[in-house]
Amino acid sequence: MTPPTTTTTRTRPEVVTRGVPAARPAWAERVASADHKVTGLLFLGTAFTFLALAATEFFLMRLQLIVPENSMIEPQIFNRLLSAGTVTFVVLFALPAAIGLMSYLLPLQIGARSTALPRLGQLSYWLYAFGALVIYASFLYAVPETGSVALPPLSELAFSPSNGADAWIAGTALALGGFVCFAVNMLATVAKMRAPGLAWKRVPLFTWAGTVINVVLLVIGPVMIAALAMLMVDRHFDGIFFEAGEGGAPLLYQHLAYLFLTGCYAIVVLFAGGVVSEVLPTFARKPIFSHRAATLSFVAIAALGLLAWMQNMYAAPLNEGWTIAAMLFALALTIPVGALLYNWIATLWGGALRLRAAAWYAIAAISTMACGLAGELAYSVIPVGWALDNTTASQGDTIYVLVGGGVFGGFAALHYWYPKLSARLLGEGVGKGALLAMFIGIHLYVIPMFFAGLEGQPVDVFKYYEGTGVAGYNLIASIGAFILVGGILVQLGNAAYSWNNGNPARGHDPWGAPTLEWFATSPPPPHNFDVVPDVRSAEPLYDIRDAIRRRSNDFTGPEPLERVEPAPSAAAEGAGDTPPPQQDAPAPPAPEGSAPEPAQSEAPLEASEVEAQPEAPGQETPQTPEADDGGAGGEDEPGTPR
Amino acid sequence: MARRSQNLVLGIIVSSLALLLGVAPAYANGFGLEEAHSPNAETISTAYWVMIVITVLLIVVVNVALIAALVRFREKRGREVARFSAGRGAFRPVVGISAALALAVFVFGIVMTNDARQIEETGPEGLTDTATAQVGVKGLPPVSLLEGQESATGDEPITGEEPSESAPLQIDAIAQQWLWRFEYPGGQPGQRTFSYGELVVPVDTTVVLNITSTDVLHSWWVPALGGQVQATPGSTVQTWFKADEVGRYEGRSTVFSGSAYPAMRVWVRVVTPEEYLDYVEQRKADLTEAQNAVQDVSAEELSE
Numbered sequence: 001m002t003p004p005t006t007t008t009t010r011t012r013p014e015v016v017t018r019g020v021p022a023a024r025p026a027w028a029e030r031v032a033s034a035d036h037k038v039t040g041l042l043f044l045g046t047a048f049t050f051l052a053l054a055a056t057e058f059f060l061m062r063l064q065l066i067v068p069e070n071s072m073i074e075p076q077i078f079n080r081l082l083s084a085g086t087v088t089f090v091v092l093f094a095l096p097a098a099i100g101l102m103s104y105l106l107p108l109q110i111g112a113r114s115t116a117l118p119r120l121g122q123l124s125y126w127l128y129a130f131g132a133l134v135i136y137a138s139f140l141y142a143v144p145e146t147g148s149v150a151l152p153p154l155s156e157l158a159f160s161p162s163n164g165a166d167a168w169i170a171g172t173a174l175a176l177g178g179f180v181c182f183a184v185n186m187l188a189t190v191a192k193m194r195a196p197g198l199a200w201k202r203v204p205l206f207t208w209a210g211t212v213i214n215v216v217l218l219v220i221g222p223v224m225i226a227a228l229a230m231l232m233v234d235r236h237f238d239g240i241f242f243e244a245g246e247g248g249a250p251l252l253y254q255h256l257a258y259l260f261l262t263g264c265y266a267i268v269v270l271f272a273g274g275v276v277s278e279v280l281p282t283f284a285r286k287p288i289f290s291h292r293a294a295t296l297s298f299v300a301i302a303a304l305g306l307l308a309w310m311q312n313m314y315a316a317p318l319n320e321g322w323t324i325a326a327m328l329f330a331l332a333l334t335i336p337v338g339a340l341l342y343n344w345i346a347t348l349w350g351g352a353l354r355l356r357a358a359a360w361y362a363i364a365a366i367s368t369m370a371c372g373l374a375g376e377l378a379y380s381v382i383p384v385g386w387a388l389d390n391t392t393a394s395q396g397d398t399i400y401v402l403v404g405g406g407v408f409g410g411f412a413a414l415h416y417w418y419p420k421l422s423a424r425l426l427g428e429g430v431g432k433g434a435l436l437a438m439f440i441g442i443h444l445y446v447i448p449m450f451f452a453g454l455e456g457q458p459v460d461v462f463k464y465y466e467g468t469g470v471a472g473y474n475l476i477a478s479i480g481a482f483i484l485v486g487g488i489l490v491q492l493g494n495a496a497y498s499w500n501n502g503n504p505a506r507g508h509d510p511w512g513a514p515t516l517e518w519f520a521t522s523p524p525p526p527h528n529f530d531v532v533p534d535v536r537s538a539e540p541l542y543d544i545r546d547a548i549r550r551r552s553n554d555f556t557g558p559e560p561l562e563r564v565e566p567a568p569s570a571a572a573e574g575a576g577d578t579p580p581p582q583q584d585a586p587a588p589p590a591p592e593g594s595a596p597e598p599a600q601s602e603a604p605l606e607a608s609e610v611e612a613q614p615e616a617p618g619q620e621t622p623q624t625p626e627a628d629d630g631g632a633g634g635e636d637e638p639g640t641p642r
Numbered sequence: 643m644a645r646r647s648q649n650l651v652l653g654i655i656v657s658s659l660a661l662l663l664g665v666a667p668a669y670a671n672g673f674g675l676e677e678a679h680s681p682n683a684e685t686i687s688t689a690y691w692v693m694i695v696i697t698v699l700l701i702v703v704v705n706v707a708l709i710a711a712l713v714r715f716r717e718k719r720g721r722e723v724a725r726f727s728a729g730r731g732a733f734r735p736v737v738g739i740s741a742a743l744a745l746a747v748f749v750f751g752i753v754m755t756n757d758a759r760q761i762e763e764t765g766p767e768g769l770t771d772t773a774t775a776q777v778g779v780k781g782l783p784p785v786s787l788l789e790g791q792e793s794a795t796g797d798e799p800i801t802g803e804e805p806s807e808s809a810p811l812q813i814d815a816i817a818q819q820w821l822w823r824f825e826y827p828g829g830q831p832g833q834r835t836f837s838y839g840e841l842v843v844p845v846d847t848t849v850v851l852n853i854t855s856t857d858v859l860h861s862w863w864v865p866a867l868g869g870q871v872q873a874t875p876g877s878t879v880q881t882w883f884k885a886d887e888v889g890r891y892e893g894r895s896t897v898f899s900g901s902a903y904p905a906m907r908v909w910v911r912v913v914t915p916e917e918y919l920d921y922v923e924q925r926k927a928d929l930t931e932a933q934n935a936v937q938d939v940s941a942e943e944l945s946e
Contacts, residue, residue, distance in 0.1 A: 075901055082898070147898035153875060154858040154900055159819075244876025250859060251874060284715070290728035315861055315870040317879045320759075327751050331744040338740035339733055341704055346732075348711035350724035355716060363712060367705055374700040378693035381751040383686040383758050386869025387675055390861070390896035440657055454675055456865045458896035461904040468892075 034118035035526055036103050039125045041421065043100025044414075046129060050092040051407070052492050055485045057085040062445075062481040065474050068466045078462035079145040083168065084135070086148035090264050091175050092132050094406040095217075098271040099124075099182050101413050102210040104421065106186055108517035109207045111195025111535065113527045116188035120181045127178030131171040138167030147460060149257045150231070152242035152250050157235045166235065173228040180221040183214040190214075195516065197535035204515040204538075205294050209274025212298045213267050219306060220263030227256035254316060259309040266305035268402055270298055272369060272409030273340060276362045279416050280344055282513045283359040284351030289343050291538055297343070300336035304329050314385040323382055330380035337373050341366065356511075357431035361412030364439050368404025371446075372397050392477075393453025396446035403442055403484070411435070411491055418498065419505035423522040427502060430494040437487030444480025448473035514539035676865040679891065679912075680883040682758040683868050689754040696747070758869070761810065761848060761882045768847030768884070769811060769915040810848035810882065813841065817853070817860035817873035819899055820906040826922055835925045840909045844918035845888050854878045858900065864893030864910050872897065885912040 030038055061081050064073040073081075107115055115121050138144060144164035146155040155165055190211050194203070203211075231253065233239035240246040242253050273294075281288045288294055310318065310326035344366055353359060375397035378384050388394050411431070418426040449457075452473035457464055464470055509518040518541055520528050536543050673694065678684040715721075764770065814825040826835040843849050853862050855873035863870040867883035873895075885891075895906035913921065 079901060079903075145901070151859055151898070154898070159858055159900060244874070249876060251877070285717075285723045286725055287727055289726075290732060293728060293733050313872075315872040317872065317874050317877045320755075324752060324755070328748055331748050331751070334740045334744040334747075335737055338736055342733070342736040343728075345704075345707045345711050346728070348708075348715055350726065351715050352717040352721040352723050353712065353715055355712075363708065367708055370704040370708075371701050374697045374704070377700070377747065378690075378697045381689055381693050381747060382755040383689040383751070383869060384693050386758070387686045387690055387865065389870060436653070451672075454673070456676060456863075456892075456894065458863075458894055460898040463904050465904075465907075 034122040036107050036115045036118065036121055037524060037526075039121050040100045040102075040104030042125050043096050043103055043128070044421075045100075046125075046132065047093050047096035047100055048410075048492055048495065050088050050132065051097070051410075052489060054085055054089040054093055055488045057081045057088065058481060059485045061085065062478040064462060065464070066478040067475070068468075068471045069463050071463075073462070075462045076145065079147070080139075080143040080164075082148060082460055082462075083144040083146055083150070083164075084139075087135065087168065087172055089402070089406075090261070091172055092128075092135070094268050094271075094402065094410075095179060095264060096128055096175075097406065097410050098210075098213060098267060099179060101206075101271075101275075101417070102186060102213070103182065105417065105517055106207050106210050107189055107193070108420075108520060108524060108528055109204045109515050110190060110193065110198055111516045111519075111529060111532050111540075112189060112193035113529060113532070114193075115185050116192055117185040120185040124178040124182035124185065127181065128175045131173070131175030131178065133171070134167050134174060135171030138164045138171075142167075144168035149261065151257070152231060152234065152253050153244065155231060155235075156242065166232070169228045169232055169235075173225050176221045176225050176228075179217050180225070183217040183221065186210065186214045187218070195532050195535050195540075198540075200295075201291065202535060202538040202540075205277035205288060205291065205298075206274040206515075208295045209270045209277070209298050212302045213270050213274075216263050216267055216270070216302050216306065220260045223256050224260035227253055227260070251316060251318075254313060255309070258312045259306065262309040262312070263306055265398070265401065266302050268405040268409075269301060269305070269369065269373075272365050272405035272412075273298060273301070275409045275413040275416070276344060276365055278513075278515065279358050279362040279412055280347050282416070282511050283356060283362075284348050284353045285512075286347055286351040287514070287539060289346035289349075293339055294343050297336040297340040301333065301340075304333045304336070308333065308380075311380055311385070312389070314382050314389060327380055327382055331377065333373075334377060341370060356415070357426070357428045357435070358412050358415035358511075360432055360435055361408050361415055364435055365404050365408035365412055368400050368408060368439075368442060372400030372404060375400065388453055390459050391453035392449040392457045392459060393451075395459045396449040396453065400442070400446055403438075407438070407488060408435075414495060416511070417517075418495075418502075419510045420517055420520075420522050420524070422499050422502070423505055423508075424498055424500075424502035425505050425510070426498045427494045431491060434487045434491035434494065437483050437490070441480050441482070441484030441487055445477045445484055446480075448476040448480070452477070509541070514541050516540050519544065678866060679885050679887050679889070680867040681762050682883060683866055685754055685758040686869055689751070689758075692750065693747070696743075761850065762884055764810065764848045765846035765884065765886075767845060767915075769844040769918060810850045811843065812850050812852065813843070815841070815851045815853045815862060815873075817855040817857075817862070817895070817906075819857050820895075820902045822862075822908045826925070828922065828926075835922055835929060837925060840911055842911045842913060842918060842921050843885060844915040845885055845912050847915065847918075848882060848884045850880055850882045852878050852880055859897045860895045860899055860906060861897045862893070862908070863896055864891050864908065866891040867893075867910060870896055885910070888912050888914065 024032070030042065033039075060073065061078060064070050064078055103115075103121060107113070135144075142162040142164040144150070144160075144167065145162065146160050146165050146168065150165065150168060153159055155169075190203075190207060200208075230239065230241040234241050234243065234248075240248040242248050242250050244250055277288055277294055308326050308329035310322055311330040313326075314323055375394075379388060379394050379397065385394075415426050415428075415431055418424065452470040455469045455473070457468070457470045457474075464474065505522060508520070508522045511518075516533065516535070517524075519533060533540060533544060675683075675687050675690050678687045812827055816823045816825070821838055822841070824837050824841045826837075828835060851862065851871075853871050853873050854877065855875045857875065859875075860873040861870045862873055862881065864883075867885060868881060871879055871881045873879075889912055891910045891912070893908040893910065895903070895908075899906055
């Protein structure tokens with residue numbers, strides 16, 4: 001193997017912007033900054049912390065249900081875990097995780113230097129953070145015990161006199177208020193601040209999904225805030241919104257809350273859809289099979305999903321016509337979901353998939369969500385819903401989608417964009433191992449719970465009785481849940497550890513991705529881009545690399561034109577990419593210097609993925625002004641003050 | 643790398659299959675719903691079987707395609723990337739197939755829903771209206787079934803049309819935290835025969851339940867006798883069943899209702915019509931006796 005030379009700047013040309021040093025201490029910068037990237041990181045950090053909390057609560061609930069008529073956890077405590085668990089997973093983890101990534105990436109993906117309303121974006125995080133604080137502060141005095149969605153009349157003052165319910169209502173409403181602020185900011189940004197040439201047909205699919213998610217947030221956020229406000233009025237100001245027999249109706253809250261929950265479900269699917277649609281093309285080295293079909297699928301999933309909220313209410317006293325309409329919308333979802341799955345598989349077809357951890361997580365997300373969404377087709381049929389709604393069978397199905405989308409999709413995104421966030425790689429070996437555990441765990445949990453649901457086990461119970469034929473299923477499911485939770489916690493630890501200790505990513509664009517966020521340094525400077533590029537296609541970074549390569553061909557400088565292999569831009573021409581030379585070697589020769597920690601098993605593999613000759617990080621400085629540092633910027637602070 | 647990932651894929655497939663195979667036969671009932679003992683439960687069971695087959699097929703198709711793409715198109719030395727994208731009409735087959743599937747399932751769903759809602763007449767073995775009339779226990783004519791917000795008040799003389807032979811037995815089921823109360827037809831309003839926790843009904847007889855709640859949301863669900871119905875305070879919904887076999891069936895609520903929610907269970911004891919009539923008579927006598935005893939006690943207290 002030839003030693004690294006300066007030609008690497010030629011083989012991996014990149015244009016990067018240089019960072020501006022921070023003026024304030026880091027913590028003050030984080031608190032005071034209205035930068036969308038800072039907000040995004042705060043959102044992500046808080047959200048994944050709450051994922052650990054939700055997983056722990058889930059673990060405790062499954063511990064209680066491991067044997068029939070268990071008395072380990074008191075019913076009251078169990079109901080508190082139940083009330084806190086759902087809101088923690090959905091409102092404090094799944095939505096803010098999606099929001100954090102959108103906050104960080106959407107402006108970068110569209111080539112914007114900031115968001116349209118930065119202070120509103122900052123406000124959105126602090127509303128969310130204080131909402132979470134209000135919910136969890138209630139653990140100090142009175143804990144909510146109103147169940148996962150606080151359905152009235154149970155959540156009315158007469159049945160839940162505890163202040164904990166008020167904390168639950170107020171905290172959830174605060175967080176949702178933050179999400180609405182976020183959606184306004186993001187929609188304004190995406191509508192008005194796209195780089196020149198970035199028409200909607202060229203907008204990256206994660207941004208597309210994010211835009212649809214923000215529209216959904218604008219619909220469901222105010223609806224749920226209104227429902228919670230009405231509930232608060234009922235509880236403390238003699239309201240009768242949900243009081244049966246006094247002109248109100250408990251059914252009204254069900255409509256509003258289920259519209260909200262259906263929207264959350266759609267958001268999780270769209271979020272995972274956006275992530276997978278970025279990860280697969282990058283790692284398969286192929287553009288998405290059809291950009292247009294993917295965007296249409298996103299829009300259709302959001303619209304039909306929202307319209308189908310009554311699919312959760314087949315047992316409620318509704319007019320027959322409404323339930324049939326709900327069934328129609330829910331079944332019509334088959335079309336966009338089918339098109340999206342087809343789109344992804346067709347993207348993989350004919351490609352050369354690099355099976356990095358991000359790709360594995362994306363594949364796991366597709367597989368798991370497909371199981372859940374296919375099951376949803378069955379539960380949409382009214383008589384099947386009558387039999388299995390609110391049983392552990394349909395709950396397991398929802399968990400397939402929410403965990404498949406939120407957790408697997410979330411970790412796929414984290415693996416993929418981690419180098420952009422931190423200039424380091426999220427530990428690959430640990431990530432793959434944790435994924436295997438999670439994948440086994442979720443099936444080991446959901447499949448037995450499906451059979452328990454067929455035996456009639458309802459959701460949310462703190463115990464089940466002996467002789468009901470579900471004891472064995474619950475035992476297996478609890479073991480599966482423990483494996484799942486273990487995998488999640490290990491992967492979260494991995495993410496926290498890698499932030500400062502991960503392997504440095506090779507350059508600012510370690511994956512050879514097509515979208516604009518990889519045009520900035522890792523991490524990007526506060527203003528994102530020194531030069532806002534002109535966008536000429538849906539894969540702007542390929543164009544940029546291509547242009548640079550051609551320019552450097554014309555350049556007849558003093559160095560010899562030792563062009564080892566075509567640069568990744570060759571892929572943009574359809575010329576066929578060159579696979580890594582060491583791919584199938586039994587022991588890939590570790591290129592010197594590129595693997596600073598050879599003890600990590602994935603380090604040689606990373607090096608083997610490199611298209612061209614890797615170089616030692618930090619060894620070389622840029623040679624030519626137009627082809628800036630390709631691989632060296634990984635570990636040192638990007639750039640010097642200008 | 644290639645071998646490792648292949649092993650990983652293989653491991654995942656094998657472990658998933660082993661799980662499926664290991665869990666499925668663990669219980670005899672396996673993939674089926676609880677055994678149906680009422681026509682509407684049978685309809686639900688049919689719908690379930692059709693849909694579970696479709697669902698499993700879809701899951702298998704998607705995952706096999708995914709695994710095939712994964713195995714065939716991994717990165718390899720010398721692999722040429724075919725950078726194609728969708729041409730015109732590339733999505734026509736998949737959209738066509740999924741639209742056809744959705745439409746077929748939709749039509750199937752409507753048929754099944756109507757079938758399950760269709761109230762069947764009382765069978766020959768069941769409690770006929772003539773029999774109920776003899777002991778003064780009557781149901782309402784089926785005219786009031788669908789609009790029937792008012793509950794069954796079998797004591798009132800039925801005006802207008804003659805009571806038909808097949809008039810179903812109307813029973814009020816009232817949910818509360820954490821117990822069901824059942825009010826049987828016959829008797830003065832407020833003094834009707836009732837029972838708690840266990841509903842006793844005659845076999846082969848159409849029973850219409852008027853379901854409501856007095857406090858929070860609950861749900862009526864006896865899997866052998868039909869689907870779930872939400873018990874909502876302030877509104878009354880109807881469901882029905884016609885048990886085909888004598889026995890005792892268990893049911894439970896599926897809506898979270900507070901601290902003792904798992905205890906919100908219910909039992910339906912299906913007996914012969916004669917036993918049912920005896921039961922109601924016995925209940926009535928017991929209740930009258932108890933009320934008289936209470937009245938005696940209070941009268942004594944008053945007189946003292």
